[in-house]
Amino acid sequence: MTEGKVWLNGSLVDYDNAKIHVLTHALHYATGVFEGIRCYKTVNGSVIFRLGDHMQRLLDSGRIYFMDLGYTRQQLEKAAIDTVNANGMEECYIRPIAYYGYGKMGVNPLPNKVSVAIAVWKWDEYLKGGDGADKGARLIVSSWTRIDPKSLPMGAKATANYANSALARVEAIKAGFDEAVMLNAAGMVVEASAENIFIVKGGVLATPPTTSGALAGVTRDSILAIAKENGISCEIRDISRDELYIAGEVFLTGTAAEVKPVGEIDNRTIGDGKAGKVTKQLKSFFEAAVHGKDKKFSKAWLTPIN
Numbered sequence: 499m500t501e502g503k504v505w506l507n508g509s510l511v512d513y514d515n516a517k518i519h520v521l522t523h524a525l526h527y528a529t530g531v532f533e534g535i536r537c538y539k540t541v542n543g544s545v546i547f548r549l550g551d552h553m554q555r556l557l558d559s560g561r562i563y564f565m566d567l568g569y570t571r572q573q574l575e576k577a578a579i580d581t582v583n584a585n586g587m588e589e590c591y592i593r594p595i596a597y598y599g600y601g602k603m604g605v606n607p608l609p610n611k612v613s614v615a616i617a618v619w620k621w622d623e624y625l626k627g628g629d630g631a632d633k634g635a636r637l638i639v640s641s642w643t644r645i646d647p648k649s650l651p652m653g654a655k656a657t658a659n660y661a662n663s664a665l666a667r668v669e670a671i672k673a674g675f676d677e678a679v680m681l682n683a684a685g686m687v688v689e690a691s692a693e694n695i696f697i698v699k700g701g702v703l704a705t706p707p708t709t710s711g712a713l714a715g716v717t718r719d720s721i722l723a724i725a726k727e728n729g730i731s732c733e734i735r736d737i738s739r740d741e742l743y744i745a746g747e748v749f750l751t752g753t754a755a756e757v758k759p760v761g762e763i764d765n766r767t768i769g770d771g772k773a774g775k776v777t778k779q780l781k782s783f784f785e786a787a788v789h790g791k792d793k794k795f796s797k798a799w800l801t802p803i804n
């Protein structure tokens with residue numbers, strides 16, 4: 499997208515005017531926190547998926563970094579709705595970001611003003627995988643270790659975490675794969691560069707705990723709730739690298755990637771290389787929920803925008 503409006507510190511400004519100074523603190527020292535949210539079309543109009551939970555995570559990420567955003571959760575929710583409406587979007591990706599701005603250089607961010615912005619764009623398929631929705635993505639285990647929670651607070655969705663993600667993602671793409679799986683310092687599976695990971699073994703779902711260094715993904719939480727509702731049991735536990743290879747099914751979850759089947763990891767085919775039965779079920783339950791077709795979740799998860 500190259501036109502439309504961006505919400506910047508309380509006002510909707512033209513796309514071309516949503517600019518920052520080169521001496522913005524966050525640009526030099528990665529002192530920003532952000533979110534990724536999706537707006538979906540339903541038969542009753544467009545809705546934003548788990549808007550409150552995303553804005554709460556943004557505020558929590560800010561709190562971890564001593565960053566006072568200057569807006570309440572309700573004000574941020576309204577700002578996101580106003581931005582989608584100002585751009586006339588029926589379905590889109592929403593990117594709120596809060597960052598330490600321009601003022602005083604040096605590693606300490608605190609003397610700088612915090613800015614908050616919200617941009618929207620159309621983002622249909624974030625993560626390519628094979629030749630169709632059914633064909634799984636091809637993954638490689640990264641040579642880069644996921645940031646240890648003792649080094650950075652991985653409960654914050656902070657820009658600082660994404661240099662590590664970008665190195666892993668670029669490594670995977672340059673090696674001819676779609677996405678990277680990251681292990682922690684103990685050699686256990688954490689997540690992909692921008693998605694949480696699940697395996698299915700003997701009909702039981704498993705995903706690594708957030709203490710592994712994984713982000714507490716909103717999609718991950720939604721899948722856990724949907725699985726529970728549909729009688730699919732799920733374990734939150736450490737997963738080793740070799741367990742990935744022999745899992746019956748593997749899939750990734752994230753706001754941008756949604757539910758993405760995995761067909762291959764480190765050149766080993768997972769299952770038959772296509773979306774497995776449980777993955778397909780959960781993917782279709784998730785799609786029903788985000789499009790307002792599962793009334794059990796609509797009230798808690800969907801915010802109408804008009």
Ligand SMILES: Cc1ncc(COP(=O)(O)O)c(C=O)c1O
Nearest residue numbers: 692693694713715716717752753
């Ligand atoms: C590193 C990482 N893990 C997991 C996720 C999935 O989180 P969510 O489902 O909240 O988008 C994301 C995306 O935000 C991410 O960047």
